[in-house]
């Protein structure tokens with residue numbers, strides 16, 4: 001469909017327009033549509049297959065809830081989590097819309113009632129929520145759906161969190177792979193796939209898996225203009241980041257609600273304990289807690305009885321608090337998609353909020369060894385590292401480009417740390433040669449070097465006899481780490497994994513571009529922060545930062561509190 005043809009779907013002159021309007025106001029108690037909602041609803045009401053990509057919290061659900069209410073029969077909604085299902089049922093009940101669900105914990109009687117209702121013309125429910133497992137495993141459900149389809153009662157199919165179909169997405173669920181059966185069996189029913197994060201390649205994959213030949217895709221902008229994005233450097237060898245985080249929470253975010261995301265369950269426990277020791281009302285949340293504890297922490301936080309949740313990614317789907325003022329990542333996420341989702345829980349009320357990530361050299365390799373088994377896990381991790389490391393592009397533009405959005409330079413409005421500061425470009429060709437020489441020497445001795453070993457060797461902390469054979473540096477540790485990271489991102493260095501039954505080791509090796517350094521005219525540049533010219537920065541201990549950075553020859557992006 002051309003842009004021109006699509007425009008028509010923004011109109012309100014369809015046979016169903018009056019009914020939509022009435023239900024929007026009376027049943028859903030909303031005054032007007034948000035961007036893209038009306039277009040999506042009109043397309044779906046017209047019987048078109050549609051993929052709707054819209055950031056979390058913008059109101060995707062309405063795009064199938066409202067059509068469901070305005071159509072004959074019922075809408076089938078596939079949802080990955082029972083908790084999401086329950087939230088929706090509770091909400092719909094509160095506004096007087098009839099909805100039911102089928103999942104693993106449904107009682108026999110309930111299931112019987114629901115199954116009977118599917119083909120009963122007197123039945124009142126408009127929405128039927130199911131888990132993908134039900135579609136995959138329940139023949140009874142499929143046979144009932146078929147009956148309903150033949151009787152013209154299956155009005156629409158919605159697949160929520162549709163990116164779960166694809167292994168390329170960030171949240172693959174095996175049962176989603178089987179949902180192609182729906183469109184194959186019920187080709188005349190319009191399908192609506194909804195997601196907050198899917199690149200065009202993920203969407204193509206979902207389209208194939210769901211057997212929808214030519215869906216229309218509507219994509220809302222990913223630019224959250226009220227969020228301020230910032231990357232701060234983290235010294236992996238000290239607790240400074242905790243002190244920095246607690247200072248931020250106590251001063252800048254005093255009495256404000258927030259989330260601190262951490263890497264592991266253990267980190268959730270220790271970081272929340274550390275913050276508590278500093279007098280902050282913080283509690284951990286991770287998958288290994290019992291369900292009552294989890295929902296208690298969630299509830300108290302939602303009611304502002306807890307200021308900060310220190311959470312793993314288990315604190316995710318279904319979190320819908322509007323006044324989150326900060327999301328701090330104590331450790332980088334494993335991909336930009338994950339980061340966008342997690343940080344995007346800030347500022348849902350459209351008021352200003354901050355998304356800060358602490359970027360630590362060692363964390364790259366901690367995560368790298370964790371995602372080594374995942375298809376394209378490394379590639380995705382490097383997108384996140386690139387977001388943190390590169391200061392030659394606006395942080396928002398990196399996110400936008402990742403989601404295949406055309407980026408307009410006016411779109412940031414100095415709402416990221418890169419756009420607020422000045423940078424200089426530094427030639428790092430000689431540094432690259434030094435590092436390559438270290439790896440070549442190790443190679444000739446049949447040795448593998450971890451990133452830490454490379455760092456230490458270059459800084460002259462390696463074995464004495466080796467020190468004589470290489471060019472060591474006087475750069476600071478953070479500078480050394482920044483250069484090694486940059487060389488890894490640019491392909492002069494590469495990753496090399498080794499497995500034991502207990503752990504996975506990460507080693508650095510020469511990358512595909514390393515041979516280019518033999519060419520005398522080849523040079524490598526890196527953009528870095530200019531000293532002393534930093535504009536507004538978050539940290540309260542900024543002076544110390546500048547002092548410690550002035551000592552080095554070059555200056556890396558982000559501010560690191562080092563006192």
Ligand code: ADP
Nearest residue numbers: 030032033034054055056057058059060061062
């Ligand atoms: P998503 O699925 O895109 O993450 P939801 O459908 O859960 O988002 O909606 C998030 C919130 O936005 C809900 O509280 C919903 O009531 C609200 N909402 C949806 N549409 C509108 C609208 N047109 N006007 C105001 N609020 C809306």
Ligand code: MG
Nearest residue numbers: 057060061160
């Ligand atoms: Mg949703």
Ligand code: ZN
Nearest residue numbers: 394412416419
């Ligand atoms: Zn910017």
